Amino acid sequence: MDFTRLTIAQVRKKLDRKEISSVELTKAYLERIGKLDRKLNAYITVTEKEALHTAKKADEKIAQGDASPLLGIPFSAKDMYLTKGIRTTAGSKVLENYIPQYSATVLEKMEHAGAVLVGKNNQDAWAHGASGEHSDFGPTKNPWNLAYIPGGSSSGPAVSVAADLASFAIATDTGGSIRQPASLCGITGLKPTYGRVSRYGVVAMASSFDTMGHFTRSVEDSALILSVTAGYDEHDATSSEKPVPHYASELKKNIKGLKIGMPKEYFTSGLDSNVSKTVKTAMHKLEELGAEIIPISLPHTQYGVGVYYILQTAEVSSNLARYDGIRYGNNRETFGDEAKRRIMLGTFVLAHGYYDAYYKRAMKIRTLIRQDFDIAFRKVDAIACPVSPTPAWKIGEKVSDPLAMYLADIFTVTANIAGIPGLAIPAGFAMGMPVGMQLLGPQFSEDILFRIGHQYQLTTDWHTRKPDLPV
Amino acid sequence: MKFDVIHIAKLANLPLTEKEVTTFEEQLSGILEYVTELQTVDVSDVGETAQVTGLTNRSRSDRVEDSLSQEEVTSQTSCTYNGLFKVKAIFA
Numbered sequence: 001m002d003f004t005r006l007t008i009a010q011v012r013k014k015l016d017r018k019e020i021s022s023v024e025l026t027k028a029y030l031e032r033i034g035k036l037d038r039k040l041n042a043y044i045t046v047t048e049k050e051a052l053h054t055a056k057k058a059d060e061k062i063a064q065g066d067a068s069p070l071l072g073i074p075f076s077a078k079d080m081y082l083t084k085g086i087r088t089t090a091g092s093k094v095l096e097n098y099i100p101q102y103s104a105t106v107l108e109k110m111e112h113a114g115a116v117l118v119g120k121n122n123q124d125a126w127a128h129g130a131s132g133e134h135s136d137f138g139p140t141k142n143p144w145n146l147a148y149i150p151g152g153s154s155s156g157p158a159v160s161v162a163a164d165l166a167s168f169a170i171a172t173d174t175g176g177s178i179r180q181p182a183s184l185c186g187i188t189g190l191k192p193t194y195g196r197v198s199r200y201g202v203v204a205m206a207s208s209f210d211t212m213g214h215f216t217r218s219v220e221d222s223a224l225i226l227s228v229t230a231g232y233d234e235h236d237a238t239s240s241e242k243p244v245p246h247y248a249s250e251l252k253k254n255i256k257g258l259k260i261g262m263p264k265e266y267f268t269s270g271l272d273s274n275v276s277k278t279v280k281t282a283m284h285k286l287e288e289l290g291a292e293i294i295p296i297s298l299p300h301t302q303y304g305v306g307v308y309y310i311l312q313t314a315e316v317s318s319n320l321a322r323y324d325g326i327r328y329g330n331n332r333e334t335f336g337d338e339a340k341r342r343i344m345l346g347t348f349v350l351a352h353g354y355y356d357a358y359y360k361r362a363m364k365i366r367t368l369i370r371q372d373f374d375i376a377f378r379k380v381d382a383i384a385c386p387v388s389p390t391p392a393w394k395i396g397e398k399v400s401d402p403l404a405m406y407l408a409d410i411f412t413v414t415a416n417i418a419g420i421p422g423l424a425i426p427a428g429f430a431m432g433m434p435v436g437m438q439l440l441g442p443q444f445s446e447d448i449l450f451r452i453g454h455q456y457q458l459t460t461d462w463h464t465r466k467p468d469l470p471v
Numbered sequence: 472m473k474f475d476v477i478h479i480a481k482l483a484n485l486p487l488t489e490k491e492v493t494t495f496e497e498q499l500s501g502i503l504e505y506v507t508e509l510q511t512v513d514v515s516d517v518g519e520t521a522q523v524t525g526l527t528n529r530s531r532s533d534r535v536e537d538s539l540s541q542e543e544v545t546s547q548t549s550c551t552y553n554g555l556f557k558v559k560a561i562f563a
Contacts, residue, residue, distance in 0.1 A: 101543045195524050237529045238522070306506040317483060324484075326558055328547035333486050337494075340485055344476065345499060347483040358506070363519035365512055370520060402498050403505055419523030443524060468555065 004164045005466065006027050008073055008221045011167065015062055015072050022062065022072030026116050027053040029074045033119065033165050035471055036390045041140045041158040044079050045087050046119040053115045061114060069224050071114035076166040079120040080127060080158045080198045081107055082201040085116075090203040091153075092125040093136040093334045095325050104201030105233045106212055113228050118166055121156030126320065127177055127205045128338045129153045130408040135401050136336055141395070142185060143467040144433055148392040151181030154215070158185045163469055168225060169215045174205045175308055176387075176412025178213045179194040179424035181394035183436025186426045186465060188453070189215050190222045194419035195240040197226070198233030206315035207238075209308075209416040218423060218463055219453035223247035225447060242444055250447035251454040256290030258452065261380035265301035266411055272390045274430030279386045282427035282437045282456070286384065289455055294380055299412060303365050308413040309406055310349050310362035317346025322323040341402060373442070382448055383440040386411055387424045391433040415440055418462055423449040426462035434465075474499035 003011055003020050014020050030048055037043050051074065058072030079089050082100035089095045103111070110117065124134040132140040132155025140155035142148040143163040150159045157169035158181035171178050173191035182189025188212040197212040204210065212229065216222045230244040262283060267276055287293050320343055325331030335343070349358035376383065389410060398404045415422040420443050427437040439449045457463050476496045481486050487495070541554055550557040 097504060101539050101546065170515075193524070195526070198488055208487070210493060234531060237531075238524070238526060239526060303509055303512060306509045309502065310509075311504060321484075326548065326550060327544075327556055332484060335485070337491075340491070341495060341498060341502075344474075344479045344481045344495065347479050348474065348499075348503075351479070351482065357510070361512075361514060363521060364514040364517040365509060366520040367510070367517050368514070370523065402500055406502070417523075424489060461476060 004032055007217045008070070008167055008224055009218070010070065011073065016067050021053040022058040022116060023052060025072065026051050026074045026118065029118050029166060032471065033324055036163060036165065036469060039141060039146060040159050041138050042122055042156040042163065042165055043076070043119045044089055044091070044122050044137050044156070045144070047086055047117055050086065051116050051118045058116060068114055068433050070110065070139045070228060073167050074114060074116045074118045075110065076119050076121050076155050076157060076160045076169045077107065077117060078123050078169070078171040080123065080172050080203045081170065082203070083107055083117070083120065086120065088120065089134045089137070090126050091123040091137060092336065092339065096330070098328055102201060104454050105198040105235060105442045106229050107201065109228055110170070121160055121169060123156055124153035124338070125336050126203070126339050127153040127172055127174055128342055130180060131155070131175070131398065133395065134336060134338045139395060142392050143469055144186065144392070147394055148433065149184070149395050151184035151388070151392065153177040154181050157187070157215050157285045158182055158187065161217060162187050163467065168221060171213060171215060172202060172205070172212050173211050173416070174209045175312060175416050176409045178215065179387050179412050179422050179436070180408065182215055182424040184392040184434060186434030186462070187215055187217060188219055188426070188463060189213065189424040190226065190446070191415060192226060192230065192421045192446060193194060193421045195238050196421070196444065196446065197229045197235040198239045200233055200235035203321040206312040207319065209312055209313060211416070213344055219423070219450055219457050220251065222423070223450045224253050240444070244318055245447045247447055247450055251450040253451050254290060255286065255455050258382065259287055259294055260452070261294050261376055261382040261383040263296050263298045263301070263383060263385055264387035265298050270389055270410070271386060272430065275386050275388070275390060275435050278394035278428040278430060278435040279384070279437050281303045283384050285456060285460065286452065289459065291452070296376045296380060296383070298376060298414070300365065300368045300372050304369060304417060305406055305410050307362045307365045307369065307417060308409065309345070310358050311366065313342045313346035314350050314359055315346070316342045317350065338402070366417050369414055373418045373420060374402045377442045381441070382445070382452060385426070385438050387436040387438040391430045391435055411438065419443055421446050421449055423453050425453045425456060426465070428462055472500065472503055474503055
């Protein structure tokens with residue numbers, strides 16, 4: 001039996017019944033990485049030695065009867081997450097030799113839970129991009145068709161889970177960087193509410209938008225991971241003190257009578273007809289499960305990308321100002337093109353004479369977009385819509401046209417602008433490539449999104465489909 | 472509007488080649504044109520959003536904790552002098 005294909009919930013039972021050890025499972029993943037990653041390029045650093053050491057310790061605990069949910073489970077992390085003693089690059093040559101002196105809070109939580117880090121994933125440099133092509137370590141390939149992009153910026157973490165190179169992967173979502181690649185690779189991806197998970201020790205992109213989420217093979221697994229990562233952290237002043245719900249029991253509830261909004265602005269002419277059909281079919285399924293689909297309007301949706309590319313680049317220009325090559329990292333000449341573009345755009349919108357017309361105005365429209373959602377959530381419990389306007393595109397197609405790349409974020413940036421959670425789940429295929437559905441809810445409503453997603457996955461099998469990869 | 476790449480790159484301390492200046496000027500001017508759409512939105516009487524979950528200033532207790540050692544802090548650079556970071560002269 002191939003244990004690398006199982007969900008966390010499934011493999012947990014195998015580990016606890018001693019059908020497989022954590023060391024064997026870890027070796028199985030490392031072997032797949034060794035065979036497949038030359039083609040996929042999902043990893044920048046593979047931590048074989050450390051992983052086997054952690055797995056051995058996990059096996060000792062399992063032998064003593066410890067059945068903690070993530071104990072002995074192999075995972076990977078986007079290279080934005082600082083890992084003490086293990087190179088962390090953020091996908092950029094600026095940090096190609098950087099060895100962090102401390103670990104991100106999320107990584108410490110993983111270590112405490114006994115999860116096994118098998119490697120650090122490739123990504124668009126600094127998390128800037130929607131295709132994975134902006135990595136200074138080469139593009140990551142979509143496992144469903146190697147000529148296609150996997151989405152971005154969390155390209156490597158998504159492919160790592162989709163191609164069974166890790167059991168789950170932790171990543172970051174600032175404008176869609178988890179939900180979009182999840183959709184394009186046919187897996188489950190969660191962007192939590194802003195502040196639900198600590199940002200401490202993660203390379204900062206745009207601090208008022210950055211959220212720490214993850215990729216999994218099922219919604220059930222996604223809930224399991226969030227129950228470990230969520231919670232207040234004194235090292236992140238914007239992390240929330242709200243209690244963390246018991247997600248595992250919430251997702252078992254049915255969705256009868258739940259009101260799910262269908263925003264008309266997300267089903268316009270810019271949406272690929274196959275994607276539209278797939279998402280509508282999935283919404284029909286939710287109706288069959290007892291939910292009520294209600295037409296709603298989010299009138300400021302069209303301004304989302306504009307607002308995002310002003311405010312986000314302003315924050316990027318400030319966060320990337322610290323990379324001066326003095327205390328760590330290489331000098332500023334080593335920034336790639338996309339980082340340079342964003343630094344300049346951000347510097348411009350904050351500059352004297354342009355601040356009011358660009359930055360301040362965008363902050364006001366951010367309020368209007370938040371209000372759109374506030375009004376909608378008075379009528380509905382959640383919203384269902386597409387993740388990406390198209391399925392995955394061919395490598396190279398948009399790489400020289402930054403604006404076309406930015407517009408790929410059109411249905412995902414709004415959640416980051418409003419700070420609300422978003423869950424992407426597989427909903428079907430278009431021209432042989434995966435298509436996801438996005439569920440959005442009010443701030444701190446991850447439990448409702450998990451519930452809808454889990455009930456959907458109990459009656460559909462899109463999330464169990466696997467790409468055909470030669471091993 | 473034409474994007475003044477040379478001026479902005481200087482503000483952002485970004486060394487650029489001549490070829491980069493030309494490419495970025497075209498690309499960034501295109502992006503600025505796209506965002507002019509925002510000028511049509513009525514924002515009178517609308518407040519600004521800087522923080523989305525409604526947090527206000529938060530302070531932590533002022534206590535001394537263990538931190539990284541000087542050796543750890545300077546471990547990632549080749550520019551040190553007597554265990555300190557070495558930088559270029561500021562007033563040269």
